[in-house]
Amino acid sequence: MNRLPADRISTSQTTIILINMMLAAGILTLPRVATEKMMTPDAWIAVIVGGLISMVIALIMVKLCEQYPDKTFYQYNQVIVGKTLGSIISLAVVFYFLLLAALEVRVMAETTGLFLLQGTPIWAIIMPFIWIGLYLTLGGINAVARLLEIIFPITVLFFIVVVFLGLKIFELDNLRPVLGMGIKPIIDGVPATALSYSGYEIILIIYMFMQNQEKAKKVVLIGIGVPLIFYTLTLVVIVGALSVEGVLSQTWPVLTFIRGYEITGLFFERFDSLLLVIWIMEIFSTFIVSYFAVAMGLAQVFKKDTKIFYWGVLPVVYLIAMTPKNINSLFAFGGWISKFGFVLFGTIPGLLLLLSYIRRKNT
Amino acid sequence: MRWRGRKSSKRVQNESLQPHAAANPDHQPISGSILADLAAVKESIGHNSDVRFREYRFGPDKIPIVVVYVAGLSDKELINDYIVNMLLMDGDGRHINNHELRDYLFDRAMPICELKEASTINSFTSSVMTGAAGLLVEGVAGGFTFGESQVLKRNMEEPPSESMVRGPRIGFIESLSHNTALLRRLAKTDSLAITSYQIGDRAKKEVAIAYISDIVDPKLLEEVKRRITRIKIDALQESGYIEQLIEDDFLSPFPQVQNTERPDRVLAAVLEGRVAIFLDGTPFALIAPVTFNMLLQTPEDYYERWMIGSLIRMLRYLTAFISLFTPAVYISFVSFHQGLIPTKLVFSIAASREGVPFPPLIEVLIMEVSIEILREAGLRLPKAIGQSIGIVGGLIIGEAAVQAGIVSPIMVIVVAVTAITSFSIPQYNAGIALRMLRFIAMFFAAVFGLYGVILFFLLLGAHLVKLKSFGMPYLSPVSPYRVKDWLDMIIRAPLFLMKKRPDQLQTKDQTRK
Numbered sequence: 109m110n111r112l113p114a115d116r117i118s119t120s121q122t123t124i125i126l127i128n129m130m131l132a133a134g135i136l137t138l139p140r141v142a143t144e145k146m147m148t149p150d151a152w153i154a155v156i157v158g159g160l161i162s163m164v165i166a167l168i169m170v171k172l173c174e175q176y177p178d179k180t181f182y183q184y185n186q187v188i189v190g191k192t193l194g195s196i197i198s199l200a201v202v203f204y205f206l207l208l209a210a211l212e213v214r215v216m217a218e219t220t221g222l223f224l225l226q227g228t229p230i231w232a233i234i235m236p237f238i239w240i241g242l243y244l245t246l247g248g249i250n251a252v253a254r255l256l257e258i259i260f261p262i263t264v265l266f267f268i269v270v271v272f273l274g275l276k277i278f279e280l281d282n283l284r285p286v287l288g289m290g291i292k293p294i295i296d297g298v299p300a301t302a303l304s305y306s307g308y309e310i311i312l313i314i315y316m317f318m319q320n321q322e323k324a325k326k327v328v329l330i331g332i333g334v335p336l337i338f339y340t341l342t343l344v345v346i347v348g349a350l351s352v353e354g355v356l357s358q359t360w361p362v363l364t365f366i367r368g369y370e371i372t373g374l375f376f377e378r379f380d381s382l383l384l385v386i387w388i389m390e391i392f393s394t395f396i397v398s399y400f401a402v403a404m405g406l407a408q409v410f411k412k413d414t415k416i417f418y419w420g421v422l423p424v425v426y427l428i429a430m431t432p433k434n435i436n437s438l439f440a441f442g443g444w445i446s447k448f449g450f451v452l453f454g455t456i457p458g459l460l461l462l463l464s465y466i467r468r469k470n471t
Numbered sequence: 472m473r474w475r476g477r478k479s480s481k482r483v484q485n486e487s488l489q490p491h492a493a494a495n496p497d498h499q500p501i502s503g504s505i506l507a508d509l510a511a512v513k514e515s516i517g518h519n520s521d522v523r524f525r526e527y528r529f530g531p532d533k534i535p536i537v538v539v540y541v542a543g544l545s546d547k548e549l550i551n552d553y554i555v556n557m558l559l560m561d562g563d564g565r566h567i568n569n570h571e572l573r574d575y576l577f578d579r580a581m582p583i584c585e586l587k588e589a590s591t592i593n594s595f596t597s598s599v600m601t602g603a604a605g606l607l608v609e610g611v612a613g614g615f616t617f618g619e620s621q622v623l624k625r626n627m628e629e630p631p632s633e634s635m636v637r638g639p640r641i642g643f644i645e646s647l648s649h650n651t652a653l654l655r656r657l658a659k660t661d662s663l664a665i666t667s668y669q670i671g672d673r674a675k676k677e678v679a680i681a682y683i684s685d686i687v688d689p690k691l692l693e694e695v696k697r698r699i700t701r702i703k704i705d706a707l708q709e710s711g712y713i714e715q716l717i718e719d720d721f722l723s724p725f726p727q728v729q730n731t732e733r734p735d736r737v738l739a740a741v742l743e744g745r746v747a748i749f750l751d752g753t754p755f756a757l758i759a760p761v762t763f764n765m766l767l768q769t770p771e772d773y774y775e776r777w778m779i780g781s782l783i784r785m786l787r788y789l790t791a792f793i794s795l796f797t798p799a800v801y802i803s804f805v806s807f808h809q810g811l812i813p814t815k816l817v818f819s820i821a822a823s824r825e826g827v828p829f830p831p832l833i834e835v836l837i838m839e840v841s842i843e844i845l846r847e848a849g850l851r852l853p854k855a856i857g858q859s860i861g862i863v864g865g866l867i868i869g870e871a872a873v874q875a876g877i878v879s880p881i882m883v884i885v886v887a888v889t890a891i892t893s894f895s896i897p898q899y900n901a902g903i904a905l906r907m908l909r910f911i912a913m914f915f916a917a918v919f920g921l922y923g924v925i926l927f928f929l930l931l932g933a934h935l936v937k938l939k940s941f942g943m944p945y946l947s948p949v950s951p952y953r954v955k956d957w958l959d960m961i962i963r964a965p966l967f968l969m970k971k972r973p974d975q976l977q978t979k980d981q982t983r984k
Contacts, residue, residue, distance in 0.1 A: 118951060118952075120951075120952050121951060121952075220922050224807070224808065224920060224921060224922050225807065225919065225920060225922055228919070233919075233922065236919070236926050237926065240926060240929050240930050240933060243930070243933050243934075244929075244933035244936075244937075247933070247936065247937040251933065251936045251937045253951070254936035254944065254946065254950040254951055255929075255932050255933055255936045255950070257949070257950040257951060257952055258932050258936070258946070258949065258950050259932070372813070376811055376812065376813075377811065377812065377813045377814070378810060378811055381808060381810070381811055381921070382811065382921075385921045385922065385924075385925050386925075388922065388925050389925060389928070389929060392929055
């Protein structure tokens with residue numbers, strides 16, 4: 109794919125794509141997932157550590173991308189490791205994004221079915237959602253970036269307002285003692301929290317479209333920094349409000365937390381469903397960015413027009429999204445994808461970077 | 472197809488063989504023999520009852536001359552003045568031979584600024600038919616045309632479609648030259664450029680574009696010119712034709728070119744670096760490019776102090792939002808999510824809907840459609856009757872429908888609020904676009920509740936981010952972010968803060984000076 113001027117995205121757009129990609133359905137379950145392994149209120153420390161680790165990995169990715177500024181990951185890995193191996197790596201990455209897209213769609217459908225539209229079949233919820241995604245992605249990276257620019261402030265502001273409205277049921281005692289069980293549980297918890305940042309890998313693919321590529325380092329630092337603050341805030345407030353035991357017993361701790369308080373005198377009384385409605389947009393943004401990455405990856409591996417794959421991937425996403433039988437297998441599926449992504453993106457960019465250095469020295 | 476083509480070419484040949492049409496009338500020159508030329512002109516346009524011929528004799532040699540004009544269209548006073556003047560001079564008493572005659576006429580006898588020469592019969596007659604007076608002279612090859620059509624114009628009044636509390640009370644009229652003159656008079660700068668084109672295959676209408684030459688982005692200007700010269704149509708009736716022929720996406724419900732009757736609005740736009748397009752015969756000028764944001768602004772925002780301007784502007788954004796989403800949100804709350812709204816409100820809504828036989832969607836549809844019908848009826852009727860339609864409609868909708876149990880009172884409130892909000896959007900066609908979309912939002916809400924509303928929002932967003940007006944993203948400066956332009960978006964910052972021209976227009980001269 110050529111880097112047409114129309115296909116460039118600005119620095120702020122790249123940052124917003126990164127943030128939106130990371131903030132998704134995961135945050136609704138984050139307090140439980142993060143606390144599960146540790147059983148202490150210190151999960152927020154683990155989240156910060158996880159974020160810092162993610163930043164390091166992301167910086168490695170940027171370093172790798174800087175070697176080939178006018179190619180995407182799908183193209184330059186063939187240069188580094190050869191055609192066959194490169195294609196295999198690309199397909200693995202495509203597979204990851206495909207699973208991620210499907211997962212987001214399904215989680216969205218599950219929560220919507222549970223909180224908003226009881227009795228509506230899952231397929232009916234999924235179909236219009238992915239059709240709109242298709243319509244948008246046909247406009248290319250620029251359309252995606254611009255829609256995300258609209259979604260981002262709305263969702264983030266709403267989320268923050270809703271979380272802060274719940275401060276009256278917050279109790280600091282629930283967070284104490286800090287480091288009461290030492291550092292060990294935090295180290296145990298870091299992998300789980302690091303997984304919650306999955307999504308920043310998209311920098312491998314969108315780096316090529318950046319207008320000011322020299323700012324990519326800043327982009328990933330801010331792009332991961334914002335979710336880091338977000339996650340920490342959420343964890344502190346929600347564990348503080350529900351306590352560790354309370355968080356563990358809830359499927360959707362964030363929604364439970366919001367249901368836990370009531371604001372009277374306003375037009376709305378309950379904010380949990382409302383937050384979910386708004387958050388659907390955030391899930392949508394993760395979905396379309398992954399979707400875009402899948403279609404572009406396939407187009408570049410098979411050297412065909414991207415449009416074919418936009419249409420062709422749609423039923424595949426639908427089928428994968430319909431595969432998990434119930435919400436537990438969905439969560440298992442999600443955990444598996446995160447681990448797969450962590451292994452994939454924790455190792456491959458670093459190795460590729462090394463290889464490219466070696467290659468450069470030899471020639 | 473081929474056969475047809477041949478046949479039609481045959482017909483043309485047949486016609487040209489007929490005695491009254493000379494060989495190839497398009498390029499037949501004016502010979503200088505007045506009898507032949509007059510015959511040719513008469514053959515071409517003489518059958519029209521409003522074409523008049525008047526013969527005179529000129530100079531000591533009694534050279535025959537003929538004036539051709541269209542009654543009521545040509546400026547008779549001008550003809551009289553100059554012909555009388557010419558006859559009075561009488562060739563200065565000299566005998567002028569054929570070689571000198573043309574120069575003599577051109578230099579001495581017809582001291583008029585708009586005297587043009589027409590070399591062929593065709594160009595001569597077409598000038599006459601568009602209002603010039605034609606002059607044929609024995610012995611001079613080529614005719615003269617002078618003057619232009621008398622302008623039939625009305626007074627420049629306050630435009631009824633864009634009334635304002637504060638601001639100049641003058642609007643464009645149906646004459647292009649007056650409109651551009653008005654703009655020039657208000658602009659008072661020599662860098663205001665006006666370029667005109669003749670567009671239309673059958674009726675050549677004058678289209679003019681106006682811009683400030685040292686501000687406008689040359690790429691934008693090039694694009695506007697390209698799109699205008701590319702127009703292929705037999706006749707342009709109104710600037711709406713141009714709008715539809717140069718817009719980016721004909722499938723979009725949103726207007727991609729702004730129209731206005733206000734010269735101050737056009738002037739402000741060209742000073743920002745946009746391009747205005749005028750068409751002869753309509754008071755509506757077009758402005759391109761436009762963003763959604765601009766459609767919600769009025770010139771008055773800038774005339775009032777900034778707090779008032781900002782507040783009213785925010786109010787307009789709110790009304791746009793309400794106009795688009797209220798019925799949809801109502802439907803989704805009543806049919807799907809009663810739990811989201813306060814319990815007391817649920818009870819009162821439920822009580823008021825008691826006895827209403829329809830589901831909320833049908834209820835809303837009945838009311839929304841009938842209010843659209845009322846609006847349309849009130850618009851087309853003469854003013855006096857239009858008002859009574861409003862009263863009748865209001866009574867029927869407000870009282871009778873509720874009492875008859877067809878709709879609930881709360882529904883009436885929802886519909887009334889949406890109707891009023893959609894009227895408060897300053898650009899008429901943008902208001903209609905939102906009203907159209909409101910129905911789509913209602914269907915989404917009826918099927919999926921709030922989830923449907925969000926889907927609709929995403930769909931609308933996806934459409935709007937793809938939409939462009941002359942290469943400018945329709946949602947800018949909201950998306951893509953152009954932080955510098957946010958001073959003049961939802962708020963209207965104090966004037967001294969807005970030292971820069973809109974970043975999104977990429978003007979040559981960024982500073983307002």
